[in-house]
Amino acid sequence: MERSGSGSSAGAGREGQGEAVDFRPLYRQVYHTxxxxxxxxxxxxxQMLPSESQLASELGVxxxxxxxxxDxxxxxxxxxxxxxxxxxAAEHDDKQSVFRFFKLRSDCEDSAAPQSRVVAIAEASASADERDRLALVRTARVVRIERLRxxxxxxxxxETIAVPLTLFxxxxxMDLPNTLYSLYANRFGITIAIAKERLKAVVLPRREADLLEVAEGKPAIEIDRVAFDLEERPVEWRLSTCITDSVHYLSVLR
Incomplete structure (x- = not known):
């Protein structure tokens, strides 16, 4: 696949005290704990977490x-x-995974969940780009998936997806479900916590155009995403190319 372009304490001890210097707001220290x-x-x-008062007492905040x-x-x-x-603790069901990370929506008012078809899947030696994006060693192998959505x-x-073979x-x-992130969590114990995306305008090469049933050279959007687990490890690189004749990319900013 090629691209085109700790501890169990809150870190501060009692509120306002503590030996370690940590310049993050205290609630962010508790967040990371x-x-x-x-x-x-x-x-x-x-599973239900302890109450706020129990956690506060335990963490000294x-x-x-x-x-x-x-929150x-x-x-x-x-x-x-x-x-x-x-x-x-959140359960990583299909609906949650789809609508948290799949940002394309139909131009119609009511947007249904995307459908997926696996075009190809195989184990392979990691390419230079895959090693770079997933922080892999030179000899690493990946599972590479191509899907049409x-x-x-x-x-x-x-989309072309690469994940480290050692983690998956x-x-x-396997027969892949529509939402891979629920499979990652339920089968492999890997929860996707955040994903970082970069968007750019491209034109469709012939193969991608044929799969999308449009003309070669048609304008498209490339979405370059690296997904990280709860330990902030890069665990998936996903390079997607989409056409926007009847869909749009929706991002809600808070």
Whole structure:
């Protein structure tokens, strides 16, 4: 695939005290402490966390600081707040994964979930670009997946995905679901926490144009995404090319 272009404490001890110098806001220190516990599977998907007061007492911070950290984790879709019940580690179901990370929407008012068809899947030696984007050694191998994705039964995106073989053994032999991120979490214990995307305008080469059923040279958008797990490791590189005749890219900024 080629591109075109810790610890269990909050880090501050008692609020306003502590030996280590950490210039992040205290709630961000608590955020990363709780994030580490999620990464270490201290709380399984769907499991309820201790109460805000219990966490505050354990970490030596105020309940308000804990609440702010929990709010941030909830905003990042890593926790779920259920009124009257408590806070739970998020379960990585198909619907959540699709609409958190798939940003294309139909121009129609009601946008359905995308459909996917695997074009090719294989294990291979990592290319120079794959090694660079996934921080892999020269001898590393990857699972490389090519998929065609459609909205409202119209092909709109062709994507090539590379993941380290060491993290996803056996992936190439599986029947892949529509949403890979739920498979990563449920089968391999790897939760995608964040993804960084770069967009640029390109023109379609012949092969991609044929798969998308449009003319070669048609203008398109290239989406270059690296996805990171809870430990901030790059675990997936996804290079997507999409046409926007009847779809648009939607990003909600807060």
């Amino acid at each position: 709780l994030l580490r516990r999620l990464a270490d599977a201290v709380w399984q998907p769907g 105020s309940q308000g600081t804990v609440r702010k950290a929990l 941030a984790l909830t905003a990042d879709s890593l926790l779920v707040r259920r009124q009257g019940r408590g806070t739970f 459609s909205l409202d039964d119209k092909p709109c995106l062709i 053994p056996g992936l190439a032999a």
